[in-house]
Amino acid sequence: MGLFKKKQVFYAPCSGKIIPLCEVNDPVFAGESLGPGFAIVPSKGELYAPKNGVISAIFPTKHAVGMTFEDGSEVLFHIGIDTVNLQxxxxxxxxxxxxxxxxxxxxxxxxxxxxxxxxxxxxVMVVFTKHKEVSIESKTVQANEALDITCK
Known part of the structure; x- marks a missing residue:
């Protein structure tokens, strides 16, 4: 993705409070093992596409969705912690x-x-799988609200 930071317009995938990924109660996501990103403590149970793209994966347990965007970047949306157990x-x-x-x-x-x-x-964890760094302001958002995200 180059040495330079790139600002992207990205729309909030759900309503709620944006928090740093390092604050989630899962060491895999908090440690950014899958990539950098952010999380949203949801106020409504709806997940939307934040940009135009293709669904690259949808888990059979319906709790996680992968998307590839038109610019080639990829995001994993993971709803909840240990939700895979709900089948x-x-x-x-x-x-x-x-x-x-x-x-x-x-x-x-x-x-x-x-x-x-x-x-x-x-x-809801939002993980950018092809970037090294992602920064975003922690704030309360509504689904489909434009966000400024800086990716490196």
């Missing part, structure tokens, strides 16, 4: 692997009260 319960997907989607397309609904009833952390 898809509480999740509804609206896309399949290989689908071309536009910014703002709904990708997944997830049932926040259900996750809470199972004592599951619903934080």
């Amino acid at each position: 898809g319960e509480g999740f509804s997907t609206f896309v399949n692997s290989g689908d071309k989607v536009k910014q703002g397309s709904k990708l997944v609904d997830f049932d926040l009260p259900f996750l809470e009833s199972k004592a599951i952390d619903s934080t």
Whole structure:
């Protein structure tokens, strides 16, 4: 991705509070083992495409979605911590692997009260798998709100 930082317009994939990835309660994501990014503590259980792109992966358990954007960058959205154990319960997907989607397309609904009833952390991790650094301001956002992200 070069030596220079590049600002990107990226739309919030869900509503909630943006937090640094290092603050999530999962050492794999917090340690950026899968890549840098940020997380959103969701206020609504809806995940949207933040840019135009292609669905590169959707996990059978519906809790994680991979996207490749038109600029070649890739993002993994991981909804919740240990949600793989739910085997898809509480999740509804609206896309399949290989689908071309536009910014703002709904990708997944997830049932926040259900996750809470199972004592599951619903934080949504947004991981940029092809970048070395990602910076974004911590703030409360609405889904599909434009965000300024700097990627290196």
